[in-house]
Amino acid sequence: MATVAIAGYVGLVVRGKVSHAHHPGNLEQHADCILSNGAPVGFYGTGGGSSGSIGMGMSGVVWDYAGMLVHRPYYVDAAMAARYGVHSTILLVRVSGTEATAFDAAWTSMRSSPGGFNIVGNNCSTHASNAFIAAGILRGGIPGLDTPDHLYDQLYALPRATPVYSGFVGFTPAGASFTVTV
């Protein structure tokens, strides 16, 4: 297990993506992000009644580490990830202090007003993309269908440092920040 150096980076985590070269099915992937202090954060769909069963007309909710610990422990605990066989691929993006602050602020805003969720066009990757756009890291939305893997490809093509790590991912609170391991 290796510790991921987070300082100077923010990140995208594609759940269900086994490696850089792996392209999971559309319903086998999910996007979370890594804030500049290493904290995990992500957007999920909840409620919606009968339309919720097809992923449409749902409410959005943003989960942080505490939320993932009770709803997705295998996204924040490497031992649980191994137990459940949940592989993730982290893509880090080198950012300036200004970009990092804007990225974190975008997630703070989404957390207080998550809005709606649709599995097509307004999903986890759409909101992750919005944070990268708000930070000035990306100039436009995800090319093609909004999926975590397409966002990954868009970020990987950036002309800036984008180190990649794949495996069972863990986040451990360390004071005001988090230690990320793979």
Add this chain to the structure above:
Amino acid sequence: MTDNTINWEWPGGRAPDKVVRVRVLEVTPESRRWFGIGNSPSLANAIPDPVRIRVEPVPSVEQPQDVLASDTLRIPKLELGKIEVGATVDLSLLGPNVVIALTPASAN
């Protein structure tokens, strides 16, 4: 889920509000409606390999027969462990609609 199923959450350091002893009557894999969209990992209620378990409280002087809000639980298959139909199990509950642990009841 939108019905009154008792849904699964991981404890995350939380202690249960109550523990209810039940007998497992039925274990059924959840059907994959709409090509499994309803269990996409981006949906809050998604859990890995969901199974539905029908249970009945074990009668005792400590717990009334209507102690559960529903007779159906929805949990990840992995958390079922070796628990089978007919087993007696202690359910750790948070409020009326969340189960955070299933433990085989000790024989006594």
